[in-house]
Amino acid sequence: MFNFKKTNSGRFINEMFCQLVGPDFVAEFWKAFKDTYITRDDIQFIKQTGSNTIRLPFHYKLFTDEDYMGLTANQDGFARVDSVVKWCREEGLYLILDMHDAPGGQTGDNIDDSYGYPWLFESEASQQLYRSIWRKIADYYKDEPVILGYEFLNEPIAPYFENMGKLNGKLETLYKIGVSAIREVDNNHIVLLGGAQWNGNFKPFKDSKFDDKLMYTCHRYGGESTSEAIRNFISFRDSVNLPMYMGEIGHNTNEWMAAFCRTMEENNIGWTFWPYKKMDGSSFVGITPPENWDSIIAFSESPRTTYKEIRDARIDQTTARKAMTDFIEACKFGNCVIQDRYVKALGLKVN
Structure with missing residues (x-):
């Protein structure tokens, strides 16, 4: 950026x-x-490219009274998202709401704005706040057809921690907490579950039937651009008979991007890229x-x-x-x- x-x-x-x-x-x-940073002009351009979906990342603090981006109270999360919802409705685009930064931190690295450890998995207070925010968001948008779904966590549990296996064992339970909160008020929308370790490890998931609107989401930035390179994603998807969505690709050569997009199309994997706008060439604008x-x-x-x-x-x-x-x-x-x-x-x- x-x-x-x-x-x-x-x-x-x-x-x-x-x-x-x-x-x-x-x-x-x-x-x-x-x-x-994002205005109606941006959304119109995205539509003109032939895109059909936007993945909108947000920091949990946008829905609290914590100090964030110049505000110390009365955060404007709903007003900001409402603007994007309105523009997407006008342009015929879907919107995925992605909690990119969760209470306590879900990753333990810079991308979750945390203190260097995924404290969310060990903090009851953070889990309650995570649950409360998702319930509030779902209640607000429960009847909004522009919203394709809710993505609970981005890239949970970085691979740096000695207790990674123990943390991985808590991931599905944390997702169930989020789903239960949403289903109290919203039975309409899909919920998206990302794998551990950069959305790449789906072994922690043992129960794919606890909700009837589940979608799994993976990320990939490098390696080979072939079907064999993402065989683990394809095999997991087929084993649970649920959709797999590639939520992030990018930061690679144009040749790799073109080849990998063809691979995803061939394997019926929908995708979005990361990011839309920043200061170098690996973006739309x-x-x-x-x-x-x-x-x-x-x-x-x-x-x-x-x-x-x-x-x-x-x-x-x-x-x-x-x-x-x-x-x-x-x-x-x-x-x-x-x-x-x-x-x-x-x-x-x-x-």
Whole structure:
């Protein structure tokens, strides 16, 4: 997204921005970012490519009063999702709601904005919050046909932990907690269950019949682009006789993407890619770095473990604030670069 390397989670990025330009400016930056990053123009473009579904990631904090993206109360999660639902309805697109960052952290890495461990699996309070949020979302959208389904967790349980097997053994139970919450208010929508270890390990699943609207979801970013390379996904799908959906592909050559998309089509696996918009070429549309953005990147990479280090690394305020303001402008669809070859490699079209 921002081309930061070490500063690579939402919490780290927010803290770095606050160290650079102060919390008040950062709060305004996040509001403008949310207003700009995805708009009706983006949704219209996605539809024009021939796509039929959008996977919408969200942080659980959007549905709490926790400090997140410039707000410390009255988070605007429903208002933000409602806008995308409206635009998708107008364009005839489906929407998958993906809890990318769960209470306590489900992965234990930067992608879940956690503290480096999947505490969700060991924290009753986090599990109750996870359950409560999903119930609230399902109650709100229970009659919304634009919503294809609810994806409970993104890439649960990274492979770094000595007790990985024990954590894996808790995954299906945690999914059942989420399903039970949703079914209290919503019997209409599909629920999506991702495998452990980057959505790649489906061995933890022992019960595929606890709900009649289950779909499993896998991810893949590398390796061979052949059917044999995803034989484990295909075999699991066939063994449970339920759909398998490839929720993320990307960060690869256009040739690999084209070949792998053909493989998925041949094996009747629906897919979405990751991500839609960022600062390099592996996306539908690219953000052009604004002037002096390299100075922001340099600050993000600088040592900032002491107050002296923060002071020494901080760049001129006028330069920093202008670069951040210009980034918002660069995010607007009309200012982005359509990555034609990437889109076409996915078998989609560019007008």
